[in-house]
Amino acid sequence: MSNVVIHGKTFKIKITAAEIQKAVTVVAKKINTDLKDKKPLFLAVLNGSFMFASDLMKELKMECEISFMKLASYDGTCTTGNIKQLIGINEEIKGRTIVIIEDIVDTGSTIHNISEQLKELGAHEIKIATLLFKPEAYTKAVPIEYAAIVVPNDFLVGYGLDYNGLGRNLADIYVLDSISES
Numbered sequence: 001m002s003n004v005v006i007h008g009k010t011f012k013i014k015i016t017a018a019e020i021q022k023a024v025t026v027v028a029k030k031i032n033t034d035l036k037d038k039k040p041l042f043l044a045v046l047n048g049s050f051m052f053a054s055d056l057m058k059e060l061k062m063e064c065e066i067s068f069m070k071l072a073s074y075d076g077t078c079t080t081g082n083i084k085q086l087i088g089i090n091e092e093i094k095g096r097t098i099v100i101i102e103d104i105v106d107t108g109s110t111i112h113n114i115s116e117q118l119k120e121l122g123a124h125e126i127k128i129a130t131l132l133f134k135p136e137a138y139t140k141a142v143p144i145e146y147a148a149i150v151v152p153n154d155f156l157v158g159y160g161l162d163y164n165g166l167g168r169n170l171a172d173i174y175v176l177d178s179i180s181e182s
C-alpha cells in the first residue's frame, strides 16, 4: 500500500515495515550490550508505543520487566501547571534502571515530564528508547540514547502512531502528503 487516506487526508509511505524491523534490531542490540546486567524496567508510554514496545521486547536478551503507563491530566483542582500525572506504574522505581519506551519524540515535553517524575520516585538512571526522533522539533536537554530512526519534522502515522485516533494499525509508517494538505 503506497498511499492511505485517513480522515480525508492522503498519507504516502515513508518507512516500510522491513526498514522498521531492521532499525529495531539495531537499537535492541545496543540496549542488550549497555544494559546487560542492569535488570532494567521498561516503561512503555501508551497508546503510541505498543507496537515498538512489543517488537523491541522480543529482541531483548537480559532479565528485564516491562510495564505500560499513561500520562493523564490532573483534575481542575490542581495547580501544577502542565505536569501530567503518571498512571499505571505499580512497580518499584527507586534505585532502578528505567527505560522509557516511546513511539516518537517530537518537542520532548512528554519524555521530559516523565523523566522528572521518575527522578522524584528515586530512579537510579533513566534512558529513552524511541522508535522515531525528530531532532528539528526537539526543545529539551534529556539525552535520547536509543533512537531507532531519525526523521524530519513531518507528521507521521502508522506502527502505533495515529492521526486523530486512526492509523495505529498500519504496519508501515506514512507521512502526510503535502499536496493533499489543507
Ligand code: IMP
Pocket: 048, 102, 103, 104, 105, 106, 107, 108, 109, 110, 111, 154, 155, 156, 157, 161, 162, 163
Ligand atoms: P512531544 O511531547 O512533543 O515529544 O510529543 C510526543 C507525542 O506526540 C508522541 O508520543 C505522539 O503521541 C505525539 N506525536 C508527535 N509527533 C507525532 C507525529 O508525527 N504523528 C503522530 N503523533 C505524534
Ligand code: MG
Pocket: 045, 046, 047, 048, 049, 102, 103, 104
Ligand atoms: Mg506517544
